[in-house]
Amino acid sequence: MSNVYEERATMIAAGELQSFGPFGREHCKNHPNAVNLQLRQLQPASELWSSDGAAGLVGSLQEVTLQEKKRECWLLRKGSSVDSDEMEYDEELYAAGNMVIWSKGSKSQASHVYKAFTVDSPVQQALWCNFGIPQKKKDEQEILEKTVCIVQSSCVNVHSVTGKDFISPLPFQVSNLWPTKFGLLLERCFEHTTVCFSVFREPLPTVFSMLHPLDEIAPVVCRPTGLFEAARVQYVSDSTMKIVFSNCEPSIVMTYDTVQCIHSVWALRKVTPDEQSTVLKCPEQVDTPQGLMPPSFLTTHLRNVSRMDSPGSPFHCHALHNQNRMTSSPGLHSRTHSPSISSMAALSRSHSPGMAAPSFSVAARFNMSYHSSSPRGHSFLPSPNSTANESVLVPEMEPIVPDLCIEQLWSETASSHRSMSCQASKVFITSDLCENKYLCFLVESHQQLRCVKFIESNNPSQLIFASVATIPAKDAAPLQDIDAMLVLEANGSLVLYTGVTRVSKVFVPGLLSPTFSLSNHVTHLSTPMDSVSTPAKATGRHIGRLEEVAMPSPVSELRGSTKHHETSWLGDYTFQQSVPYIHALRDPVSSRVTLELSNGTMLRITIPEIATSEMVRKCLQAVRFILPKETAMKVLIKWYNIYNAPGGPSAHLEWNLFVTCFMTLMGYNTERLGWTRNDWDYMWCSDYHRQVVFRHACGAVSLESTDTSGCEESLSSTPALHLDPSAPLFPHIPALFYVLHLLYEELKLDELQRSGGRSLVGLLQQLARYWDLQLEEYIDLYWRDYPSFITTFKESCIIDQGQVCLAEPPCVFSWLSSCLRGEEVAPFPYLPGICERTKLLVLSYALYIIGDDNATSVDVSKYLAKLSAGGFVCTEKCNPCFSSRPSCMKPDAPNESLAVKLVVWLTSEGFTLKDLESVPFGVALPIRDAIYQCREQPCSDWSEDVCLLIGRQDLTKQAHKVTVAKGKAVSAPATTEAEEEEDGMTDLNQDVISLIWSQDLRVHEARRLLQSSRPVRVSVVHLPEVSDHEYIEEKENKLLQLCQRTMALPVGRGLFTLFSYHPVPTEPLPVPKLNLTGRAPPQNTMVDLNSGNIDVPPNMTSWSSFHNGVAAGLKIAPASQVDSAWIAYNKPKSPELANEYAGFLMALGLNGHLTKLATLNIHDYLTKGHEMTSIGLLLGVSAAKLSTMDMSITRLLSIHIPALLPPTSTELDVPHNVQVAAVVGIGLVYQGTGHRHNAEVLLAEIGRPPGPEMEYCTDRESYSLAAGLALGMVCLGHGSNLIGMSDLNVPEQLYQYMVGGHRRTHAGINREKHKSPSYQIKEGDTINVDVTCPGATLALAMIYLKTNNRSIADWLKAPDTMFLLDFIKPEFLLLRTLARCIIMWDEILPNSEWVSSNVPQIIQENIGNPVVSEDLNMETLAQAHDYIIAGACMAVGFRFAGSANSDAFDCLVRRFVSNPSTGHYNLQTCLSMVLLALSMVMAGSGNLKVLQLCRFLHKRTSGEMNYGFHMAHHMALGLLFLGGGRYTLSTSNSAIAALLCALYPHFPAHSTDNRYHLQALRHLGVLAAEPRLLVPVDVDTLKPCYALLDVTYKETPWYEETTVELMAPTMLPELQLLKKVKVKGPRYWELSIDMSKGTQHLESILSRDGVLYVKLRAGQLPYKDDPRGWKSLLAPNVNNRNSEVRTFKVQTSWLSTYNPILLWCKRGTTCFYKRDTLALFSAILYECVTQENPEMLPTYIAIDQAVRTLEQTEMCETFALWQMRLVLELCESRVLQHRLREGAQGRGLLLSSEFLPVMKNSADGTLDRWLTGDHVLRSYMSGQSLTEDMLSNMLACFLVYHSIPCLSKLSATHLEGSTSFPELLLKFSQLGIPVRALLRLGPLLLGTAGFWTGQLAC
8 A cells, every 4th residue: 555655756737728929019019110120129030930931030130139139028917906807817018129018918808908108218127016105194004006117228217007107217227126015126237347436435335225206216224144244234335236036025135146156035124213323323533444435425525526417318307288308418527437327317306296306416426336345245335333534524415314124034055066156047936835935046057946945923024034945947937826836847847846845747738748758767867856845755854954064955966966967958959959848937927827938939828726626625725724734735736636637537526536535545445446546537437436426415435345236245254444554644534534524514604515515524424434433423413414315334444543532523503502592602613714604603693692792802712712723632622611691691782782793893804795695594594683783773984894784775875985966957947958058057956956946946046047148138118209329328328237237146156056067177167158238129139338339447347257257167066076287278268268267266276176286387377467367366275275374375475465575575566456365365374373473464464554656555445354354364263362472462453453543663574664654645643444444343353253252342342422423434333243243152142132232222212213312413323223233133144154043034034124224325235234144044045035035136226236236135146045055154263254254244336346345255255165965865766865854953052952853855054063863764764873973974975965875665655756655565554465465566676576486486386385385475575575674585485495395304404404493592592582671672583473483383293293103213312223224314303403412412311211200301401402302202201101290290
């Protein structure tokens, strides 16, 4: 038998042989610049022979040189994209000439170009590299940016897969680039022939790193190991050290020393701060060794030289708009440097985001080379101890900080054959089948592959290198997928190795094997690897020999054997010339490799896998896990050779082959069956093969004689069969049996692997049967699982060694059953990495059934016993930790929380619904129960994976972050399509609008009122006495009045269409036309203002065009894809549209997109000097950078504000309105920051006096107001906590500005500017209150906003004497009242009493009083009264903005209606303010009453209804439908500030009026808008729908915690007021969003169009289709169920899925099933659908089928009965009873309460009928031996169903000796047998009479 286990000469066959050529080569032929000459240079000789014939050969020989041939190169790798549809594909990176082609291809899809690049100079190298982008937060992981790097002579082009392009100039010539984990390593080119010595004799670094294309190239430092070098950290400056290999994981670098001829391995890592300081610190004064200067001195010298240098390499500067090519002449100093090294001119990185350029010092620093012939060849930079002389005085320059460090890990021992050695031509990392890792490098001079074994330590950056082995090889390639490598031997043979262990030769079909062409003795030489690769011999002795000093390698006869190979090869060379042979290996990917043949052709082959069957693969994993590594390697190699032999078995015979191989290696004498190891044909024709195929369970191995008819005779006449103790696996049979049994238990938990489990149980019972009787428990277990398959046999094999005592057989079903019954459970054994499902389900039961919260974390060892690898522990723990019982379940851990923990933990382990479907139904039922509980009460912020597991598609979609698709545009019935496109309001979501306002057409009416793109109707009656000319003038005057309204419309339209449009990047933004023409009925003649009949104000339309541009730009949603190029693309060509574009720029700032505009473009726009563009741009960028204190924007704004410029700066001619915009911009950028300097300047600017000439003399009010608003924004809400501003006396100064007084002297840098008085305006020393009061009032209001500071508020009280009232404007009373109220924020009440309380007593007493004093001016009192009331109404609007508060609404409506008249202007002003307050309160609600008021005022165009009033009315209309009903107003401090700027109560008198307030500020109200519309969207139809919500308010001082029922879509209150938002049933699945954890989740929902996905329950209809719920499936009488269940087939989707079940039942009525079957399944189906658990339907069907199979006594395996038993035990478990007692809202078990008792009764009845009569069960219970025909299937079913333990336990309890029922009851309870089994077994054990007598006695 010994020869059976010897390693014989084996061979495997390679598959999928096909010719290979790089795809990029073919693609390059189509390149437009590719001419025939270039193609020939790129074609290999073989293609030229075949294509061009002799002429082509001659041409190619003339045209192709070796240098040109090298220009073609390519790389292949395994595809790594997760987005690709292909599971596995290859990527190719091909470089030739100036082209690089990145292509992808796979088996199922032809290769295609992914990216193609063409550069300006020849490509030196192309490679893939991943760069890490560090995140702002420290705890966040770096984002990997996948790129392709193209190396040219002067630069590196880096192209990322996301589309980013970088050009990194190279400051020196690079010999090679290496991709690493951190970025690129650059190896400086160094030529020995041009060695020059620098003046300072400082060696320069040779290896550099680039962590990102935008980072500076930095030198790499090293930390060598050694006795004298351990503490040294220095730059890598050794010119003799060449990098030959780099790797990412593990992060290592391999180098070769050209002087010592040795290879070294270094760990590559980030440099530590200590190492940085060591290299960079300034050394002290000591003598400098070898005349070396310190790094700082060299740095300074090189930086100074570089300023004069003009380096001479061309490079590209990619600017924003153009691409310039700059070539500079060689520098003056180029002769002093190495002529082979070219340097790069460098630009600052700030010039262009696409250019990564080091500073000039870097370019010059790397241009000096130095080489010293030190004894070791090392010439590192000086150590930190060396320093320069003090006399050398140089300016200090900042050196470059190193980023990476290499630390030496391993180095070759010195070789005695150094003269013959050369550097490795190929290096790779491979692993063997036992997961040992090797670093292999090919030394071509010796034709050796040296393999260094390494082990990863606890520190991931430290590797332990263990041993070196040498394999004779001409070439080699790793095969990662099969843990092997392919070696090309010197004789041309292909040999497969796993690690350093030889597997077999590889036969390539179509190629003549070198074995047949060479003399035979060559293949049988005693090669060096004979002592290494033979699996039967230990390799340890060779590793031990490495410690000898004189041994260069573990191979003694290395040189002799190599020479022998070479001689034999050359001797037969003449024959080989005629036959192509394998020349080299290249491009290994997965298990594929390319063979380069001697004739130039290339073949791609695939090395077969170790197994294709999942069953065999799992068995091999278990074998590898439990066996020692040496033994496991032998077994795996043996199997690999047998399985992959040429002409081997097909896939379906793989298991049979595995069993044969496995048992042979365990010592079974398979030759007794006539089997041979190699004669497969005989095996296939044998009786054994026929027997295996015939068996129901394929794979059972029977070791009976081949002559089955004479089986008994052969066994009786033949002595007992002894196993061979010398077999490799003989000592490990117990361990192997145990792990295979655990694997069998694992397979039982997977429905898809049950056939594999059936095959495995055949092998297990075979192994268990041929041992001693110690394993009868295992045989009993297998028989119970497969009673018809497992039979008993006489013993025929004897193990010579001592008896093997295994523990009680672990059965996972029994363990789970014990959990359900509340019994003690011992840890269940499992194999890590193999039995993962066992681990998952055991811990799930421990968590959910036992109730141990820590079962999945700290208490895992209580429930799982982990087997150790490489060894076997067959006994269980002595003191197992028993878990807690369900009876003592923790009261503080309710079952719901356990369900949540279970579901979340399962998701974290990667468990999905697909996995759950393959879990047996009984085992899966508790998990389904937990899932159902979580489905009923989910948490809204669960991850997408958790939502998928619990089956909530609505939550899954919500976690997916998908916005709802835009519905059809709003279209009025009477408009045409062309008109729709014109008005700019076509992009609102009609689906949502139709749900919000479903009863009327209010949106169409608002759209009609706000449209400005169509001519207005000019209806003037032509009186007879009016001439035609006068009539035309009258019409034009009427049109001019109407145009005042038309020009004001865009401000409201911008609010109406806010954020409703997502632009297309390839199309410009459509801007509706501002039409100022009219049509006069009845002829519909055109009326135009340009006729010259009337005077039209100049520049009348400039600001209206600006507003029109803002309105168009505000349509763009913040989430849109907008970039700098698109913004520039929208720039109009005609100057007439410049104002519109200026407004468009401001709108882009308001929606946040202007941050993407390049700084260069911003300066370009500002330098044009266009006033409107400057205003829009400054306000836009300020709004986009709100509260950021951005310095670049600050500098931009300061240029336009003279007060922020230095006193000596040149005064710029900045237009006044631009200054106003810049001042407000400062307030926006510094909002809420309390910045002292800006506050000081703005405080002074409020009272800025007029200057000489006309300086600061016009429109001073708007500038002062802007300064006040900006000051208020800077100090917003700070109140008295203005840190560092106490000396400014801000409130006192503002009070003086408000009430007047003597002007204070200005402190600060601008006091000189205010010395000269104005020549135009005489103000004297007093403050002009008319100018400063509004700004100061609003500044005070904003600084003390919501502070409830009564002292400041009292300053703002309206005067209570007639004398003081005469000295204040009514408008200022409005501002003071508003300011006072918003300071006393909490006192604002929404009622008329509070509004009236703001009026002083003197006014209240005299208004409406018929008798008044003569001293009182009633007109003054009336005006003051109206304006104070308007101010109070405005305060109510601010306080309740966006709340739709009904009390506030009623209060304001009454004030609007009852407003007294004190003159038309005052009346319109007060009405406008009250209307705006109403719109603020009802913002986004589209209230019909407010819409009627707006429409009423819209129609009034005559009289004093000027441009400003129209603007106010239509702003109110825009606010009312803000964002098409999707947005409303916030009451945050920032929002209040924005609204104060936008709704300042002095509106312009005409379209060009900016005296009191800059019109552009009207649009800042957008900053107060926030999305609060919640839109339910049906997850199935993706359409918006109605859903009922419960919105719970937090408790406040004004009201208790309140829950309000709302019908969504609805506008939510401000989120800080809410506690919870819940989607109510019964129509939709419930969903709760809890605000106690924060409002971020709801904010993210609202920001994505407010889409909340909801899931309609089965049988329900949407509210739109069934408002009252009368049409739903559950509405009729549920008791009158129709058995056919046809009524709801159409109405629910579940029935369409499961309808085939009913059809199957109907068909079955004629054959097997009766009508009750159809009724049963109809009831089940109805229950599953109505209870929303259709996934339970397969469980119902499986239980029914199990019971029916049991009734027919056809159950050949008890698998389904096991599951039914688990289901019944779960129903009776204490967990369920506890939950039902707690009252879980009627949710019991998932299964019907009626179904299970019926099924249980049927099963009990079947087994009870089987029990009648003299029964075999009595013999089994008494321990008698049973014959094969007595072991029936029903016996096994009874034992499983009634939880009867194995025979050994029964016999140990002595049940037969029991004489009474109590005694039997006690023994049964000890065995864990349930009482229901006792009631059936009692009569058998005690006799019928004794049993009932004992029971009656009890």
